[in-house]
Amino acid sequence: MPDQIAGGGLLHRRGLLKATAAGVAGGFLLPAKATEDWMTHSGEAQNGYGSPSRFANLQREQLGGHPFGAEAGSSSTPLQDLNGSITPNSLHFERHHSGIPDIDPDKHRLTIFGEVEQNLQFSYEDLMAYPKESHIYFLECSGNSFRNALPTASDQTAGSLNGLLSCAEWTGVPLHYLLDEAGVNKKARWIIAEGADASGMSRSVPIDMALDNVLVALYQNGEPLRPAQGYPMRLFVPGSEGNISVKWLHRLKVQQTPAYTKDETSKYTDLLKDGTAEMFSLKMEVKSLITSPSGKMNLQRKGVYEISGLAWSGEGAIRKVEVSADGGRTWAEAALQNTSRPLALTRFRIPWRWVGQNVVLQSRAIDDRGNVQPSRASALARYSSGSFYHYNGIQSWQVSAEGVVKNVFA
Amino acid sequence: MSLLKRNVLVLTLFLAGGLTCTSVAKSELANAEAANLPGHDIKPAMGKPVAVTAGTISADGSGLPQGSGTAGAGKTVYESRCAACHGIDGLQPGNQLVGGIGSLATNRPVKTVGSFWPYATTLFDYIARAMPYNEQKSLSADDTYAVTAYVLMLNGILDDEAVLNEKNLHTVSMPNRSGFVELVH
16 A cells, blocks of 8 residues: 555554545444533542542552562553553552662751761751752563563563653752762772662762762652652662662762662573673663553554554663564564664554554664664573563554454563 | 842842843843852752761761671571571572672673672662561661671671671672772772
């Protein structure tokens, strides 16, 4: 067909569709009453803190937990229900190691010590006095999408498979302001960040990174951090594995070596086939997925759809996203939004006509450093079969002739 | 610059003459946007000097508290405080602490304290900060050394009578110590 740009029904992004689109839409107009109920009487009064429409069924999915309780578990962002690139605070993914502490900001202190000229302590109010910066950054758990690294494809939604991923505007104090004030010794190479939760989550941050674009974040999407995101303060290390952005931040120890904490040695390391493991693989790699249509959806009609999804890279900005509707045989370039934002989610879109064909939809991101998102096979080839962190292979969604969308390995 | 001083400055500029003041402000704004500068960099130096007595334990043993324990003493602590989740022999699936040595290069790698963890100090640090689950930070330093010794004994790394303390913990030879490639140095 002349309006197709690639196989499987992918369409040119501009101009060629008017007649067809009108024809399709015409058959789907719902009969409307002259007046609906909500047109005839006043609605609810305003309230103190807003909530979504009862018709918008927005829920995170809970992804397991500790045998003693769900508080040491995770919940994932319902990517398939959202659009744009910002995650609402109530739907930001969560991962806790010993639940969410109930911290009184008046009793919380941030202490900087170790290889510094002067150990310093800061209260929440102290930090409020510093210059702040606001940046839109993604946060991705390094275990995100691990199910796609397993031998069998799970029939799940985009969010439950890939939703340990969110994006927000983070506002806080550049960490280097506080480190400069304490006076970091020249031989210092690492900052050990520790949380005030019961698990005392700890990670080592290279000093070059800590002095570059790391924030002590105080606000998320304009409001004070939620307790689940580290209230009253968290470290935010953009582009890096989520676990290093330590929540409930209360200690920063400056030293010459890493601490080799439990999480950075026994957990967030990547086992290679020869039995050795990579350590401090901090950057999250280039990645993308189609969020609509996506797993567990049902296409209810034939006609034109917008394929839409998210792309991101821990190394920079997204330069290009290609979409395939024929299992990777042909690709077309999607339209991108917010490409000027490095280390943030970028929304991509491309029109697609579905006439009942059985197809596999895929997306492939390329960042401005030239990194290309790998196929599932290439992504799996990097590490041992026992390793599932940093999985960034291409996500494949099969659309059946009946319109059922399902996660597949293609 | 304090808020007060800043306000006085603004007021002074305002009184100095409307047109000039407006044009200065506009050109400053344009420059700030062009360079993508943050709004200001007036840092108030609010940090209070403080003495620090606790901190993260490192692989060289720095930060370890005084104390000591043996695997023999650790068995009692382990069985009452740890075994419910980790299994009496440390083999509970999902929370496995023991075994897997030699499995890392196979198709079924088993990562445990014995087979994978590079430093014994990490084990002490983690028990001290995060265990027992829901009773975090309740073990004494002696009990923490003892349980550390017991888990290492279950893995065949220490014998029953070895005494661990703040001076020798970092010298324990872990089987997978050389099994890591550090991507950041």
